Amino acid sequence: MQEPTEVEIASPAIGPASKRAKPSGPLDWLATNLFRILLSLFVPVVTFLSLYAGFIFLRDSKAPKEIIAIVAIVWGVGGVAALYLVSNWLVEKLGDVWRDRLLPFVFVGPAVAILIWYLALPTVRTFWISLFDANNIGFVGLQNYLAVFTDRNMFTAFRNNVMWIVFGSTLNIVFGLLIAVLADRSRFEGLAKSLIFVPYAISMVGAGVIWNMIYNVSPNVGMLNAVYTGLTGREPVAWTAAAQLQPWNNLFLIVISIWLQTGYAMVLFSAALKGIPSEIMEAGRVDGANEIQIFFQIMIPYIQGTIVAVGTTIIIFTLKIFDVVWVMTGGQFSTQVIATQFYREYFTAQNSGYGSAIAIVLFMAVIPVMVYNLRGFREREAFK
């Protein structure tokens, strides 16, 4: 392996060959390499300074938004690329041994550093904060956790999260599977799947506006109340807030996440169904199985792996659910979940210890999935 930079330096052909002879003393060495050393210092310094100037400009400038937008995008994307280019350029200058030692860290270093700063370390830090009181001054041990598991509000939040997981995940999988099977036999498969998938591209805040409108108390605005009052002749109902509906008002929020997420389940199930060899289905039909038997005894067992994978993903998503609840009810009317309680305690009530304890509880809930992932990784032996 050779360095491209060496090639460039060696290539000037004009001038006597003796000029390229090895320098004899340290002074000669410095003289020949001064330019390179200065360049090695100059390039990183200039890169750093121009990035810093961009940062200050973006932070303090009063320029029109369009100009800031362009500068921001060029600076952000170009800056990261420049950092890699410069550090690679520097490492390439060091000679073979050190280059081979350091280059891998130029490649994986930034990713590892960001992961440690943003996810690995915060797990420990949040746990540490959770051992202190509201103002992060007095050490209280595990008392915040004791409070989390005895608080009435938290109990409701846990119950709601369980409701979300039980109803949300199950119905998500059922509808995803149903639509995938139906679409598979229809001539309009592509169109139907596209339309079902659209909500997946919509933000949960946008979905909140859509469903706030559907659930509106006024039958002139809320479609559900228009249908309800039209059919029964009774008074309109506040579907997400009414006291007499609790705890089932949660179901009206869960419907929103089903609406958003079914497209995801459908796409995966649809692909899995297409992977079932047609001979197996034919064999079943020849043996006299009806469509329902084929569905339960051939299709379901065949795509079991996909169902587990989709289920796990949806359960994790449901466990962390925040936006839908926050936009629809703000976690009032007994619709709070763990993530909204975390936000309320930490940011609204300013209780850092208690809020952090809730975050740790949320983290503990996903540990089984993490262990499962790691075990799967080890079994596949990705690193030979």
Next chain:
Amino acid sequence: MRTTRAKEKTRLRMSDILVNGALVLLVLAWTIPTIGLLVSSFRTRFDIQTSGWWSFIPHQEFVKVEEFEIPADLNRDGVMNIRGAQGTFEQFRAGVTTPDGKQRLIWIGNKRLGKLEVQRQQWTAGYKLTLDNYQQVLGGKTFEIRQPDGTVVTEQGDNFIGYFLNSLIVTVPATVIPILIAAFAAYGFAWMAFPGRRTLFIMVVALLVVPLQIALVPILRDYVSLNLNGTFLGIWLAHTGFGLPLATYLLYNYISSLPRDILESAFIDGASHFTIFSRLILPLSVPALASFAIFQFLWVWNDYLVALIFIGAKPDVQVLTMRIAEMVGSRGNDWHLLTAGAFVSMILPLVVFFSLQRFFVRGLLAGSVKG
């Protein structure tokens, strides 16, 4: 023989109708909410509050034709006969249909006044659509709206163009930066030998499912002390950090499965790691990069929580989702603005989805193998 074949044929047609019918119902259930939003965003504030968005569908409705007063000497306590229609006061209050069934008489006002309205069934559709809502939501300046009763009201625009730009400024680098960093890391993990390689990659796998809530508190503290709160750099880095585990993992799966021969022959030709990466691996990984890019783009564009925490209350940095959530809280009954605003926030994701559907599905399938 013939009859059984015919029977088989009808049975197949029946199941075809059943399958397509059920599918149509489900598709309707999934699309009607979005259609409702879209239609509402083009209706006037007055229309939204007085009739449902579904009234834009042509339907029959009683429309007032004329008004008249009954003779003063008519006994209002018994059964009355007015223009051929019979009924008590209470019945006329609710509306009585004339014997020919074409008109309806309704008692308006009080009992003593004796004023009636004649209504006729007509086909109508609430298609009085307007672009005013979008004008008001998008623009930042004040402008005038003509009310149905003729008066003119001056309103302050909501400046969604500004929030749209902010969303774009946040989203584009927050999509490209993590992909670039993850691609370098994936290459390093796949094709370079260094101490700690396995341990570091196990960390990536472990972090795949960590909820980002765990990071909000400590990172917010760092941001406050670094003065990064409410800056674009801060939110880019946050999205980079939270998207990086999945990006690294997916790109590693892809890059490590590229044939070894290509790399080895490039090494023999004297190419450096950096050259191989930028000239060979990146172009070869375009499908994987594109798939992940779409997801990261949607995720960041639609994100609310991360923006809420790290941008906070700075109006010149706020993104669309924050502004809409704020409007839901403060102006929850301004449906004409909320719907228009929400639709503005959906345009870009919908365009991305419909134009890049192929990559979309591929990305979903690649992500599903995790675990």
